[in-house]
Amino acid sequence: MVLRPAPPGSGIVFRRASGGAVIRAALDAVTGTDGRVSLGGAGGVQTVEHLLSAAWAVGIDNLDVELAGGEVPGMDGSALPIFEALRHAGVERQDAMKPVLRVRTPVWTGEESSWIVALPAPRFGAAYIVTQDASRLEDQAATYDPARDRYEEVIAPARTWGYERDAEALRRRGLALGASLENTLVIGASGYLNAPRFPNEAARHKILDLVGDLALLGRDIHGYVIAVRAGHRLHVALARGLRDQGE
Ligand SMILES: [Zn+2]
Numbered sequence: 296m297v298l299r300p301a302p303p304g305s306g307i308v309f310r311r312a313s314g315g316a317v318i319r320a321a322l323d324a325v326t327g328t329d330g331r332v333s334l335g336g337a338g339g340v341q342t343v344e345h346l347l348s349a350a351w352a353v354g355i356d357n358l359d360v361e362l363a364g365g366e367v368p369g370m371d372g373s374a375l376p377i378f379e380a381l382r383h384a385g386v387e388r389q390d391a392m393k394p395v396l397r398v399r400t401p402v403w404t405g406e407e408s409s410w411i412v413a414l415p416a417p418r419f420g421a422a423y424i425v426t427q428d429a430s431r432l433e434d435q436a437a438t439y440d441p442a443r444d445r446y447e448e449v450i451a452p453a454r455t456w457g458y459e460r461d462a463e464a465l466r467r468r469g470l471a472l473g474a475s476l477e478n479t480l481v482i483g484a485s486g487y488l489n490a491p492r493f494p495n496e497a498a499r500h501k502i503l504d505l506v507g508d509l510a511l512l513g514r515d516i517h518g519y520v521i522a523v524r525a526g527h528r529l530h531v532a533l534a535r536g537l538r539d540q541g542e
Contacts, residue, residue: 301357303391328527348507349377352446372454372478398518409524416519425498431486437498453499456480
């Protein structure tokens, strides 16, 4: 993956090194939310959420992303390597304003025991509740207030997590081929198979994903988001609901 500066108004755009269409990171480009966010359908790009999350945290709105393959590299399963690369390269202020989306009234979506809501608030913030299906793991929560918490300390290092029992099925579908105990927090029948970086690493990672998925709006959100047992599909559904709120 090669990241290059882009002019104001271009947004974050993905290109395959082999050619093909340029895909802008936007809600209308989303073609998949099953375990990862895919843009542009067949021939498009997959797993854009950690890059979008890190770029948002560094304050980058315009970026040209060239990919050797069809997927953003997973690296250590967190957003920290991308955050550090972007921070090291530096950020240039551009002569354009980033539009703001103000949450005026509660916007929510969900199903069964999973839901997500955005509430009016003077700036962005998020809280996430995660439950895990393992006998020794308790429910966990994480909160993120960008005015108080340093993204690179509390959010970026949190890794992708998943169930050992799902790994074989994912591999048969050609997914999660790079997943290992080095880059994934893996849950077995009774608990974690490897050491978590934080007691609530899973909930922190969900906030990492949420921030990246909401970045598809291309606007700064003034609102507080609360998610319970949600994931990419509900994150994108909330983003669409916020867009359609019309502010
Ligand atoms: Zn993730």
